[in-house]
Amino acid sequence: MPDTRNAIDVRNAVKRYGSFTALQSITLSIRDNEFFTLLGPSGCGKTTLLRMIAGFEDVTEGEIFLFGEEIENLPPHQRPVNTVFQNYALFPHMTIEENVMFGLEMRGSSRDAARKKAGEMLELVQLTPFSARKPSQLSGGQQQRVALARALAPQPKVLLLDEPLSALDLKLRQAMRSELKSIQRETGITFTFVTHDQEEALTMSDRIAVMSAGRLQQLGEARDIYERPVNRFVADFIGETNLLDARIEAVDASVATCRLGSGLTLECDAIGNARPGADVHISIRPERMTLAAANGDPWQGTVKENIFVGTDVQTVVQLQGGIALTVRTQNSAAGVATIFDPGTEVAITVEAGAARMLED
Amino acid sequence: MSSRGDVRTYSGFRAMTMLCLFVLYAPLIIVTIYSFNASRSITVWEGLSLQWYADVFWGPESGKFKQAAINSFTIALIAATMSTAIATSAATAIVRGGRFRLRMASLGLISLPLMVPEIVTAVATLIFFNSIGFTRGYLTILAAHIAFCIPFAYLPIQARMQGIEDTFEQAAQDLYATKAQAFRRVLLPMMMPGIIAGFLLAFIVSLDDFIITNFVKGAGIETLPTAIFGSVKQGIKPNIMAISTMLLVVSIAMVTISYIVGKKDNST
Numbered sequence: 001m002p003d004t005r006n007a008i009d010v011r012n013a014v015k016r017y018g019s020f021t022a023l024q025s026i027t028l029s030i031r032d033n034e035f036f037t038l039l040g041p042s043g044c045g046k047t048t049l050l051r052m053i054a055g056f057e058d059v060t061e062g063e064i065f066l067f068g069e070e071i072e073n074l075p076p077h078q079r080p081v082n083t084v085f086q087n088y089a090l091f092p093h094m095t096i097e098e099n100v101m102f103g104l105e106m107r108g109s110s111r112d113a114a115r116k117k118a119g120e121m122l123e124l125v126q127l128t129p130f131s132a133r134k135p136s137q138l139s140g141g142q143q144q145r146v147a148l149a150r151a152l153a154p155q156p157k158v159l160l161l162d163e164p165l166s167a168l169d170l171k172l173r174q175a176m177r178s179e180l181k182s183i184q185r186e187t188g189i190t191f192t193f194v195t196h197d198q199e200e201a202l203t204m205s206d207r208i209a210v211m212s213a214g215r216l217q218q219l220g221e222a223r224d225i226y227e228r229p230v231n232r233f234v235a236d237f238i239g240e241t242n243l244l245d246a247r248i249e250a251v252d253a254s255v256a257t258c259r260l261g262s263g264l265t266l267e268c269d270a271i272g273n274a275r276p277g278a279d280v281h282i283s284i285r286p287e288r289m290t291l292a293a294a295n296g297d298p299w300q301g302t303v304k305e306n307i308f309v310g311t312d313v314q315t316v317v318q319l320q321g322g323i324a325l326t327v328r329t330q331n332s333a334a335g336v337a338t339i340f341d342p343g344t345e346v347a348i349t350v351e352a353g354a355a356r357m358l359e360d
Numbered sequence: 361m362s363s364r365g366d367v368r369t370y371s372g373f374r375a376m377t378m379l380c381l382f383v384l385y386a387p388l389i390i391v392t393i394y395s396f397n398a399s400r401s402i403t404v405w406e407g408l409s410l411q412w413y414a415d416v417f418w419g420p421e422s423g424k425f426k427q428a429a430i431n432s433f434t435i436a437l438i439a440a441t442m443s444t445a446i447a448t449s450a451a452t453a454i455v456r457g458g459r460f461r462l463r464m465a466s467l468g469l470i471s472l473p474l475m476v477p478e479i480v481t482a483v484a485t486l487i488f489f490n491s492i493g494f495t496r497g498y499l500t501i502l503a504a505h506i507a508f509c510i511p512f513a514y515l516p517i518q519a520r521m522q523g524i525e526d527t528f529e530q531a532a533q534d535l536y537a538t539k540a541q542a543f544r545r546v547l548l549p550m551m552m553p554g555i556i557a558g559f560l561l562a563f564i565v566s567l568d569d570f571i572i573t574n575f576v577k578g579a580g581i582e583t584l585p586t587a588i589f590g591s592v593k594q595g596i597k598p599n600i601m602a603i604s605t606m607l608l609v610v611s612i613a614m615v616t617i618s619y620i621v622g623k624k625d626n627s628t
Contacts, residue, residue, distance in 0.1 A: 054530075054534060055533075055534075056530050056534075075533070075539075076530070076533040076534050077533045077534075077535075077536045077537055077538055081534075082534055082535065083530075083531070083534045085527050085530075085531055087525070087527060089525070089527040089528050089530070089531035090531075091528065091531070091532075091546055091550075092550065093549045093550060102532070102535050102537075102545075103534075103535030103536055106532075106535055106536035106537045106541060107536045150535070151534075151535075154535065154536065
């Protein structure tokens with residue numbers, strides 16, 4: 001039996017279109033009152049999963065539960081979940097207020113009650129002065145907030161958001177992130193958010209499900225996913241990383257000693273079935289390494305170039321044996337002191353625990 | 361916004377435009393002007409007068425024309441309403457019905473009558489009514505008009521509907537509307553400019569149809585076009601020009617309404 005405390009339980013959900021499998025047996029739980037994000041590149045199946053929860057796509061196999069109640073066979077209008085659509089889908093022939101009242105009236109609220117609730121919702125998204133306007137008279141950011149108010153008004157058990165920020169410009173998108181997060185806290189409604197933007201996912205989510213090619217790759221808290229990616233896809237998709245090919249030399253308790261192609265060795269936590277002789281991939285985040293003047297340590301190389309990116313400087317260092325590593329140094333007084341001109345020989349220190357062995 | 365490739369820079373553009381406008385509109389302008397002629401002649405201008413309009417309403421043929429006008433307008437109204445309702449259902453099924461079998465065939469069957477020569481439709485309709493023993497009269501004209509108006513009503517409705525993304529209905533259903541409510545509260549209002557355009561087009565097409573009407577009408581019943589034709593056979597009198605001018609005004613009014621509806625929709 002599914003856990004009735006979970007907002008959403010997806011069990012072995014499969015979606016096939018003819019011979020094409022869009023989703024391959026997804027199982028995941030979304031907890032009550034959390035900000036949950038489905039993250040992945042386009043075509044990974046994240047929107048399909050969201051639309052299956054909303055009821056716009058049939059579930060080929062498997063079940064979906066909403067607080068313990070099986071919903072995958074209910075039509076959309078019988079599911080107490082609401083969606084914020086990517087293009088907002090505001091009804092152009094209705095005023096802002098009528099848009100927000102729509103769901104309430106369809107649920108049987110009286111016109112007066114719906115109007116009162118719509119007023120509260122428009123206040124929540126700070127659009128009260130616009131209630132008599134038509135959607136086309138509002139800016140993109142304002143339309144987005146109307147879509148949010150409209151979907152929140154009937155107090156859904158889960159709010160689904162399908163890339164709602166993708167049409168906004170950068171500044172507005174950043175402002176909407178914190179606004180969405182605070183509205184989620186204020187209303188206590190479970191948010192399920194779909195995005196391909198890893199930064200958006202990391203900044204807003206309590207937990208993230210990373211998807212690729214119709215599969216769930218990793219599910220965990222934002223920091224967990226970033227610091228402990230399980231595979232190359234996750235390590236590469238979330239943030240920036242250095243991916244290195246290595247062979248396990250020895251496994252001692254939970255620590256594996258790995259040899260890189262160039263002969264350098266490095267220690268990292270052994271995972272699952274790590275055994276000597278196996279080829280593995282290792283991920284090291286660029287900000288988890290520091291540079292110093294060459295001191296004879298084998299972990300040294302030549303600075304190839306420094307790329308200034310505002311808050312940081314990215315330094316590409318060519319190690320012996322041809323491996324290139326990117327090191328990120330914060331653009332602070334202390335950081336700048338460890339930046340060297342191209343051509344300089346430097347020593348690289350990898351922080352303890354920074355090297356992460358990946359499953360594949 | 362003129363540029364080097366602008367069609368206005370082509371040599372002879374102005375002359376060609378003037379020629380086209382002249383050929384299209386000169387006869388209409390002449391008919392309109394001569395409808396106000398004080399003379400019985402249709403070619404000699406003798407001064408401004410409304411006598412032929414008075415003749416249409418109160419003259420010896422006024423009874424015939426009044427009955428024909430009533431027939432024409434009631435038939436046009438009913439045929440346009442019925443064919444618009446049918447076309448709206450058809451457009452909903454064909455645009456929103458998913459990829460059902462025979463979808464392309466349905467689309468072809470609906471638009472085909474536009475390409476069939478009208479005389480063929482007329483003969484076929486007449487044979488059909490004869491073979492089922494339907495007495496020719498008002499009802500046969502009405503039935504034929506409903507049928508041939510459907511493609512005219514259908515095209516603007518379909519064009520409008522294709523421009524409406526299905527997320528609007530999904531949003532309505534997501535907000536607890538049943539399919540019927542989503543259609544009535546969201547899709548139908550959004551389709552309305554197309555429906556109005558379809559209705560007006562069907563109305564005009566029905567109002568001025570001659571060939572099919574002439575074939576399927578029984579003896580003793582006339583619509584305006586057949587009544588006018590009947591009059592003209594005994595010689596063209598200026599009262600025909602007055603009726604034609606009034607019909608022209610109705611058509612222009614319809615087109616203007618259709619334009620305003622479209623314009624209003626774009627601005628909201």
